[in-house]
Amino acid sequence: MAAETTGVNALEVTAASVTGRLGEVTLSLPRGVLAGLIGPNGSGKSTLLQVAAGLLHSPGSIRWAGRPLQEIPVMERGRMTHWVPQEARFEFGFSVRSVVAQGRYAWGDDENGVDEALARVDLSKLAHRPVNRLSGGERQRVLLARALANGAPLQLWDEPLAQLDPRHVLEVLSIARGLTEKGKTMLFSLHELRAAYRLDIIVVLHQGRLRAAGPPQEVLTPELLNDVFGIRARTGSGLIFELP
């Protein structure tokens, strides 16, 4: 499994907190893992991702690849970590391609990999469509294509699966897996528990506190699910979905 520690951790969050939204959370992710962040609405998932991405100020410390965040210049941060918001609000009609190309800003706008990223999320045909005329799922894929074009070694995505159809959910999971196989580290929040079983590590937040972290089979016990989500879990036969 990719979860074994090889040298420096990709992400280390130590005693980070945000008043009213996140209690003291300590968390570290080894390089190359595909990690999922789960928890009920309001449990602090988005806040934790923003803190980890250096977008929200918090006491405690954040380290990327062993380096304290405050020592990394803003432009370099853009090359080291990429954060994808939960929802895209596009006020202006930039073309899909130009939004994806923004992922290369920190590399001097070299446009490397922009067209490949568009193709990877099925957006090549919409490349010249204004982003403010897309559906919710298409917008989400634009943000993911921008993340792929950006290609930073640490990727933090806020509910990337939320608005996608079943086919694109599987596509995005496969993209995420592909990224970690190339040595990138991924942490993304999700509500789809079945998808959670495909990941290396599951981090569970509950009421702003870290409840558990580890491989899904160990973490997602019926007791924990009952405790955190108030749902009953039982094993049974059902359909299993995968890409053809």
Added chain:
Amino acid sequence: MTPPWVARIALPAALVLLAALALASLAIGDLRLGPARIWAGLLHQDELASTVLWQIRLPRLVVAMLVGSALAASGLVMQAYFRNSLASPGLLGVSSGGAAGAVVVIGAGWTSYSLMVLPAAAILGALIATGAVLILARHGASTERLLLAGVALNALLGAVTSYVLSNFTLTYERNAQILFWLMGGLEDRTWEHVLMALPIVLASVVLWPLGRPMDLLSLGAQEAQSLGVDVRRLRRWMLALATVLTALATAVAGTVGFVGLIVPHLFRLLIGPEHRRLVPLSLVGGAAFVLACDLLGRSAGGLRLGIVTSLVGGPFFLWLLRRQA
């Protein structure tokens, strides 16, 4: 989507238009001047033409262009800052802030101390107005909130101006000066005014490289930060530039409405939302728009600039609101 050739020829086309308008602006007036006489006048070979051009028309032309560039660029920056294509210096009350600052120092009779008192007061007034807008409507605020904040601020600053006006009713000259600022105009502009407005050139140069990061910011502050933009610094620069540009324009021409709304909007419709293109286009297009409005006013028997831009801009704004709804 606009075809790429439109985007490519937009700037050259705007420059040609600006040159043509500038030429017309030198030619048209009580004394009509043909190209040959303009040339002779500029080279001081024709005394009458030379006086008309160097004393009256050239300073007016330069002030008009600087004012237009400043207001259009200021509107563009505000729209990116607030992520709202209806933001502009006039609607948000920043112009009124500049005018109130100017009116206060004119009313107090301080403008005679130094040439720089007036623009400094306008900048101060505009800064106060910008600060108030920021408090009333945080970035990314809805159109309603932003416009209502502007309405409140315009009313408040209007009251300041009226107070000054009502307190100096006896001095005709100051009152006339104040009225000039309230209506916005380019009459009797001299090289002193050009000098006052010259920092606009500097501000435009500073604005130039901010186009690309403004693209990223206009789609969301946190996204921009994550992509490598120093958002706090960028925002400080944008606010400072938008405010100073508006204030300087107001200091030399009074409140001239709608330029900052119309010009960036038209170009966004024409060539898309990319600020790398919109920054130079707004600078050139703003100058051309104000020149055109000034020519229109002059040929309509001396309608003041502020009146013409409002007559053109008001209906355009209503059309935009309808289009957005």
